[in-house]
Amino acid sequence: MIPIEPYSWYYSPDHGQLCRVIESQTLWGETTCRVWLPDKGTVVRLPAAQLRPVSEASVCTADGIAYVASAARVADALTQDVLLAPIESSVIPLPHQIRALSRAIAGDRVRYLLADEVGLGKTIEAGLILRELKLRGLVKRVLVIAPKGLVTQWVAEMRTHFNEDFRRQSNCFDDWPLDTIIPDREAFSAFLQERCPIFLDLSACNAQAGRSAKQEGTGVREKEESYGLEFPGPSNLPFDHDDIRVYIDNLFIEGLLQAVPHEQAESLSKTWLAIGIRTDEQADRTRRVDGLLDTIASAIPKEDTRHDDWFHFAKTWAELVALALESDTVV
DSSP: OOOOOTTOEEEETTTTEEEEEEEEEEETTEEEEEEEETTTTEEEEEEGGGOBOGGGOOTTSHHHHHHHHHHHHHHHHHHTTOOSHHHHSSSOOOHHHHHHHHHHTSSSSOOOOOOOOTTSOHHHHHHHHHHHHHHTTSOSOOOOOOOGGGHHHHHHHHHHHHOOOOOOOTTTTTTSOHHHHTTOHHHHHHHHHTTHHHHHHHHHHHHHHTOOTTSOOHHHHHTGGGGOOSSOSOSSOOTTSHHHHHHHHHHHHTTSSOOBOOTTHHHHTTSGGGGGBOOOHHHHHHHHHHHHHHHHHTOOOOTTOOHHHHHHHHHHHHHHHHHHHHHTOOO
């Protein structure tokens, strides 16, 4: 990681532009920066490890110039409300499919139920929305959960019409209680909660042996029955995966998951697991208050924000106020 100086300029490969560091903060061995993105006029939080020196900015190479030119064309199209997916894909969408695409991407957050009659092309509509979001840079990866009999059709149509190569995860979730935990948020939280002690035991065990928590310790496997799991399914979940950690952190911060005690709490609380370890009650509250403040600062609704986002913001604010009153913290 390069040294980070406040008010200095760096290059963000994820955003493809130069940015200026406003401040940096190191917490539990990880440095996070608040940076200003001049092209977007916004301030975001980035891990310091993702920032590169200005000299590594690739915009002056032939590929960089081509990329900027293409991005400019896309940006211009977006200002004119032009739909990119129908132009870029190999399928000629029908009028009702164009209308579904337009309505789906009209809001800040895409939450749209496709419920057309059988045979009207719901797979194509989903593919158009998927492709549009990727072309606009709003998503990077997509997970499709389909009935077993339709998996081959989905893979084939996404590749043929939208040049999207999906990898089949055969039998990956066969032992998961998806019918129970997907429609019920409380059940999903409980499913994760009862597996937290197992993950902590594995983390502590494997830390001593120099392994990652993804490698199962035999001592933990032998006493899995003693955890008294209510929900069936895998006992060792990859909470430490890079794509999952941020969601687990947020679940603890928002109170959907509760911190759990552990006999090695002192050593585990020095890692990224700290938010999920019950140590000192006041310190636990303070960590949650700090996390909620960061969440609220990055999600303040605007006038045109969807109502469900307003409800989520209100819930987070109420949680913050309640915690602050309990811990005598000034927000």
